[in-house]
Amino acid sequence: MTATDTTTPSDISTAERTVSAIFKDNAQIDGVVRRLIDRGISRDDISVVGKNFHSETKIAGFLTKKDVILGGLKQGAIFGSLFGSALALLTGVGVLFVPFVGTLVAAGPLGAALLGAASGAFAGSAGAGLVSALVTLGMPEEKAAIYQTRIEAGDFLVTVEVPADKSGEIQLLLESAGGEETHTNETALPRGRSGQIEDPSHLSPEVRSHLSEDAQRAFVANYNAELANSSDEAKAEHHAWDVVREQFAQDEHGVWSKSTMSV
Numbered sequence: 489m490t491a492t493d494t495t496t497p498s499d500i501s502t503a504e505r506t507v508s509a510i511f512k513d514n515a516q517i518d519g520v521v522r523r524l525i526d527r528g529i530s531r532d533d534i535s536v537v538g539k540n541f542h543s544e545t546k547i548a549g550f551l552t553k554k555d556v557i558l559g560g561l562k563q564g565a566i567f568g569s570l571f572g573s574a575l576a577l578l579t580g581v582g583v584l585f586v587p588f589v590g591t592l593v594a595a596g597p598l599g600a601a602l603l604g605a606a607s608g609a610f611a612g613s614a615g616a617g618l619v620s621a622l623v624t625l626g627m628p629e630e631k632a633a634i635y636q637t638r639i640e641a642g643d644f645l646v647t648v649e650v651p652a653d654k655s656g657e658i659q660l661l662l663e664s665a666g667g668e669e670t671h672t673n674e675t676a677l678p679r680g681r682s683g684q685i686e687d688p689s690h691l692s693p694e695v696r697s698h699l700s701e702d703a704q705r706a707f708v709a710n711y712n713a714e715l716a717n718s719s720d721e722a723k724a725e726h727h728a729w730d731v732v733r734e735q736f737a738q739d740e741h742g743v744w745s746k747s748t749m750s751v
Contacts, residue, residue, distance in 0.1 A: 504676030505655040508627075508647040509667030510638045517644055520665040521578070527661065529648060531578055535596030535677075538644035539589075589618050589640045598647050601625055601677040626675045634669055649676045683721075684712050700745035703736045 511517055517536055524534055578595040594602055602621050618639065622632035635645050646667065650658050655672050662670055685691060688704035699707055711728035715721060736744040 504649055505652050506647050506649050506673040506676055507655050507658045509662040509670040511644045511667055516666045533649040534578055535598030535647045537592055537594040537598055597677045626673050631671050698743055700743055703732050703744045706735055707732055
């Protein structure tokens with residue numbers, strides 16, 4: 489270690505890495521998700537992206553369990569129709585239309601991260617589609633291009649976020665479960681912040697995508713007010729969504745943007 493190198497062994501072991509691999513069918517996905525959870529990997533750190541989930545449900549944007557509470561049983565049915573068995577354990581379900589690839593479904597944090605990356609990548613690069621979004625998240629362009637091609641052909645992408653000292657072990661697990669084109673990215677996926685929200689730009693992508701700018705400000709103000717009273721983030725989220733429902737109506741794209749307050 490040089491005099492200017494401040495990296496410690498502890499830093500190396502706890503730094504997050506994202507390990508990814510391609511799988512060919514649903515049975516492999518079910519098996520690898522269960523093996524990862526059995527190995528102690530949090531379900532919040534596992535993502536699956538693919539096209540062929542055999543669902544007729546059509547959704548725009550990013551759907552989370554908060555949206556299921558808001559939308560009721562009809563919308564909540566997507567969790568059963570898209571993700572049976574082990575996939576139902578993962579957090580959030582993103583549904584995105586990607587140029588030249590089609591409609592993708594993503595369970596886990598990658599769905600929210602792709603939605604955030606897509607806002608710039610898809611709009612500014614008409615021919616790149618998923619490649620641009622994955623590169624925005626730190627993946628090498630060559631590997632991103634391979635993943636787009638495989639997903640377009642009907643395969644599935646699995647990503648797992650783990651401490652750096654566990655990345656080799658998890659890569660071997662993915663490969664032994666049938667994973668191909670494995671890759672380890674040197675960073676974790678972007679995540680929403682905990683605690684008080686300083687600014688609407690700090691909202692997680694899956695929340696921000698459903699709210700107009702005015703609705704975002706209302707969400708943040710009411711979330712922070714409730715959190716200050718209760719110190720319960722889940723309760724603060726529910727309160728903020730309740731206020732949004734009272735003050736706004738959804739537009740044709742499902743965005744809470746139309747004020748219901750008297751002028």
